[in-house]
Amino acid sequence: MTAHQPTDLAADFARRHIGPSAADTAKMLETVGAKSLEALIAETLPTSIRQKAPLKLGAPLKDERPMTEEETLEHLASLAAQNEIFTSLIGQGYSGTLMPTVIQRNILENPAWYTAYTPYQPEISQGRLEALFNFQTMICDLTALDVANASLLDEATAAAEAMALAHRAASARSNRFFVDSEVHPQTLAVLKQRAAPLGWEIVCGDPLSDLDGNEVFGALMQYPASHGAVRDLRPAIAAAKAKGALAILCADPLALTLITPPGELGADIAVGSTQRFGVPMGYGGPHAAYMAVRDALKRAMPGRLVGLSIDSRGAPAYRLALQTREQHIRREKATSNICTAQVLLAVIASMYAVYHGPEGLAAIARRIHRHTGVLAAGLRQLGFTPEGETFFDTVTIKLRADDAFRARAEAERINLRIEAETVSIALDEITTPQIVEKVWRIFGGALAYDGVAAHARTGLPLDLTRGSAYLSHPVFHAHRSETELLRYMRKLADRDLALDRAMIPLGSCTMKLNATTEMIPVTWPGFAALHPFAPAEQAGGYRTMMTTLERWLAQATGYDAVSLQPNSGAQGEYAGLLAIRAYHASRGEPQRKICLIPASAHGTNPASASMAGMEVVVVGCDAGGNVDVDDLRVKAAGHAARLAAVMITYPSTHGVFEEHIREICDIVHGHGGQVYLDGANLNAQVGLARPGEYGADVSHLNLHKTFAIPHGGGGPGVGPIGVKAHLAPFLPGHPVLDDGTSPVGPVAAAPFGSASILVISYAYILMMGGEGLARATAMAILNANYIARRLDPYFPVLYRNHRGRVAHECIVDPRPLKTSCGVTVDDIAKRLIDYGFHAPTMSFPVPGTLMIEPTESESKAELDRFCEAMIAIRREIAEVEAGRFKIENSPLRHAPHTVHDIAEDAWNRPYSRSEGCFPAGSQRQDKYWSPVGRVDNVYGDRNLVCSCPPVEDYAEAAE
Structure with missing residues (x-):
């Protein structure tokens, strides 16, 4: 399409992003009792805060006209072309990697995975919870530690969280924290910033020589070191623990397939990044960091933790465990402000491990190490001796890079880590012999890879060679073919309820359309x-x-x-x-x-x-x-x-x-x-x-x-x-x-x-334009007021302004029902699953209530479907109030209903199977079936299981 198209076509994206049509908008305004959308906004927002002029965005929009989807993709392609793709051998925690295309298409580019919400409703999140459980198992196995969380934001913030954990848990009474001088510079910078407001002092040095003289509450070390050395850190770990401090390793998970894992070295905590497990560098993120700890620290660990519990039938079921909402419980005494995880990226990393298995990961690691050994041998031939004799994927040369050196690197289109006195080269999964030869040319030599390879030697110390098994669970062995992995990912996706299936009406979470055009780049x-x-x-x-x-x-x-x-x-x-x-x-x-x-x-x-x-x-x-x-x-x-x-x-x-x-x-x-x-x-x-x-x-x-x-x-x-x-x-x-x-x-x-992922928001604004963004906001407010008006006779709306309006969300109050007939907010939330809906936000900010946010993306038909489901649930509650059955025997308390309820031979409940499994107004042909019954949260916390059992348990069970 050309740039000269009429404005109505240019604004077409906003029409598709916003759910209600013009006719539906008129009907909804009539329902809420507003003469126009502008009149509704005037009754909702205080006049004193209304902005005076329309939102103007300017370039690259022309005359404030939003771009069409085709124009947006063309524009973004021109921006992408301005980014020069060199071969980056900088390392420092970021590596080139190959995402299997089956994972790219069926996880990263699949709305069943990327439009899902945080798994607060575990019954309808079993797919992503299992994938995260696999992630936790992978991390526990690679680090040889007992418990891992469901991911953190990045390696540097994970290190900061580990420092805070050490301060809480260490027996040493100190405000000093030791940091290895060989941690990545960005990690050190984040640690310093995190420590400063809390009055903690960062002591930096060589852990093998400088730790003894310092009284600290924790010591954090890089493994392998930022400049490449693979050091035996056992003496430093022992020295830290002798002081009552906790020992923390920032460990490369791919290197851990070949070298002794942190748990076996004696570390208390391991953190790191799983970026090189198939996740693109993406100019810095997003990537899934990890944290693993010894068992004694599991209840103090920050972030999300997926645990295994049972459902109402006693079948295994996953759920978020322990302190998953501790910020709401402990407030300013919370151990962390982390209230989420990098789920999508952790799922990708876990599927990378599922696809490759332990043998595949080790083969990738050995290939990278082999290339690094050949690189080091060639550099020696050229007269450049790497610093230190040990390495995994990175070698460092003492060299002050001059203009000629930099020019040769640019000519070869290779980025190296060039510092004041050294040059470091970090190889990765996409390194080829040809790339190694290019690096030699940068250093002034023309060598042939095959000729040098015969003289290369390993850089891994024999006393740090990994001998323990990892990834022994069947899930890491059962999906070697693309067919099997494809079916496994589809099976997990089918267990979840995401935005591609139905409205997710979570208050304060804004689950709006994530348009395909925004995602493509x-x-x-x-x-x-x-x-x-x-x-x-x-x-x-x-x-x-x-x-x-x-x-x-x-x-x-x-x-x-x-x-x-x-x-x-x-x-x-x-x-x-x-x-x-x-x-x-x-x-x-x-x-x-x-x-x-x-x-x-x-x-x-x-x-x-x-x-x-x-x-x-x-x-x-x-x-x-x-x-x-x-x-x-x-x-x-x-x-x-x-x-x-x-x-x-x-x-x-x-x-x-x-x-x-x-x-x-x-x-x-x-x-x-x-x-x-x-x-x-x-x-x-x-x-x-x-x-x-x-x-x-x-x-x-x-x-x-x-x-x-x-x-x-x-x-x-x-x-x-x-x-x-x-x-x-x-x-x-x-x-x-x-x-x-x-x-x-x-x-x-x-x-x-x-x-x-900033490109997503950029594309969204580009296609909406200022006028479209303002209309989206107004429609979000209309949708919320429409739901409030429809539901208020059945579930009273708790808060409104003095004109009777809500903003973009509303809180409905079922609390009196608990007193009158025992119905809880949980009962309503779980019964909504039978109607094919994710529940609204439960018990926040008011315990026992539901906070509903429809967003502008939901059509009137979907809003009505949700309202009808809530109204039908209120009728079922009325039957409990009327004494047809007690709450314990009602469809509400037994919800969600599963296929097991349909297939069960005996049925002794006071309502029919049809009432339970196909409630009034729900769709039979396209029904979403919860894969498990109501999950027992108390059982899960009392019997904490956060990783797959070892394969020996399966063997014992089979005997």
Whole structure:
């Protein structure tokens, strides 16, 4: 299509993104009692915060006309072409890898996997939970440690989480933490930033010589070392443990197929990245980090943990275990603000291991090591002696690179890790003999690979050769052919309920359309194949895209600057609070550490404040769910000399635009504090109101909510922050960008966080345009008010504004039913599965309630289908109230119903099979069947199993 097409065709994407048609919109407005969409918005948003002018985006849009899908792909292809794909042998935690195409097509590019939500409803998440269980098993086996979590954000933040875990769990009473001088530089930078607000001191040195003289609570070491050496760290590990400190290894999981694993060396914790297990570098992310611990530490481990429990029939069933929602329970005393995982990437990494198996992984590792040995032998022939005799995939040469050396590297289109006195070369899965020969040419020699290979030797120490088995579970042996793997992935996908099947009406989570056109460029080599530390001139397309995206986000929010680095919403919160902390310090007010947080706030808010070294003071909420302004005023005044910030979610967590938001901002500013506005609910504001204009100083922006990046089953997420001009100098830095000179250090391993998926939000904004974004926001508000109006006679809506309107979500209140007939919010949630729906958000922010967010993407037909299901459930509850059956014997308590209920010979329940399995209004032909019955959460925590049993258990069971 040409650029001269009519505007109605150019805006066609917005029409397809927004669910209700014009006719449906008119009917919905009639139902909610609004004369027009604009009239509804006027009744929903306070007049004082409405932005005065339409949202204008500017270039590359022409005359604010959104691009068509075809134009967008053409434009993105031109940006991708501006990224030069060199062979990056930089290493430093990022490697070239080959994603099996069967995994690319059927996981990464499959909406059944990427549109799924965090598995809070385990019955309808069994597929991705099993894949994560495989991931945990893989990590436990490779590290030889007892328990692994379901992934973390990246290696550097995983190392920071391990440091925090060591501080909690170590017997040593110290605030000093030892860090190996051979950790990756970005890891050290993140560790330093994490430690500073908490008053911990980072001691850096050689663990084999410098650890003895330091009293520390933990010691973190790189294995293999960042510059390549494979060191025997057992003496250092023993020295740390003798002090009562915990020993942590940052370990390369592929190297662990050949060298002694951390658990066998005596380590307490292992962390690292699984990026090289088939996940593209993507200019820095997203990738799945891992953490594994000894059994004694499992209940203190941060992040998600998948456990094995049983369902109502006693059959095995997976679920999230232990502290999966600890931020809501422990608030500022939470051990971490991590409330998610990199699920999609962990699934890819686990399937890579399932496909290759232990023999395949070891073969890949041996091939890489063989190439490295040949490389080292050739360098010796050329007169360059590698530093040290041991290596896995990286060799380092003492060399001051001159212009001629750099020119030869550029001519060969190879990136090396060039530092002041050394050059390091890290090989990977895509290295070929031809690439090794190119490296020799960079060093000035013309050698033939085959001629050198005969003289090459191993770089792995004999006393560190791995002897223990790993990946012995049948799942890592049963899917060698593409046919078998294809069927296995399909089987798991069929067990899940994702957005490709039905509406996911989760409050505060914005499960909107992740359009195919937005997703397509993610796997293009021009975006996927770049190393995050490649020279900036090789990433011209990325830099153009990111600069534009930063500008768009600033325009949409009223802020002056944006950082794209935080790779989750929680990390965005943390980065925003670090900016506030540094700002106060720059003004000579480091004592400002009090953070006011409403009682209704998401649990990551107080956890993030605690991590930033702040003290949380809770502000009450009134009967309408709003911040109690009088209480805020008293506490702000009482802590005026030490007030750092207020953290507020807007619209409120209760789903209402508070009328006093400007007053709240003025009160806090009047006492010297800053306003942090949580961007989780930005989908109710884009194009209608700008936080930076009505008083906020900083917000994180959930791109995986408002700006269409998929949730991926619980990750990836992106949480950039927008700030007003006075906070711009305190955005997170990165040693690759600023040599560590920024006042605030990095919060993520890569300079631009999860860069490869920023293209999704970029494409979304490009195709929607400013007008389309504003209409999407208005329609999200209409959809929520439509649901509120339809459900209120059956499940009363708990909070509205003074005009009777909700924002983009609403809370319905079934709590009286528990008193009248014993029906719980769990009963309603599980019964919705029988109707083919994911439940709304349960018991947050008000215990016992349901928070519903429909988003703008859901059609009136789907909204009606959901409402009819809820109304039908209310009729079933009425039958319990009328005494037809007790709650214990009702369809609600037995939900979800499975195929076992249909096939069961005996049926002694007081309702028919048809009533249970095919409730009124549900579809029979296309029915979604939950693969398991209701999962027993208590059993799962009491009998914690978080990885596949060893193969010996299967042998014993068969005897």
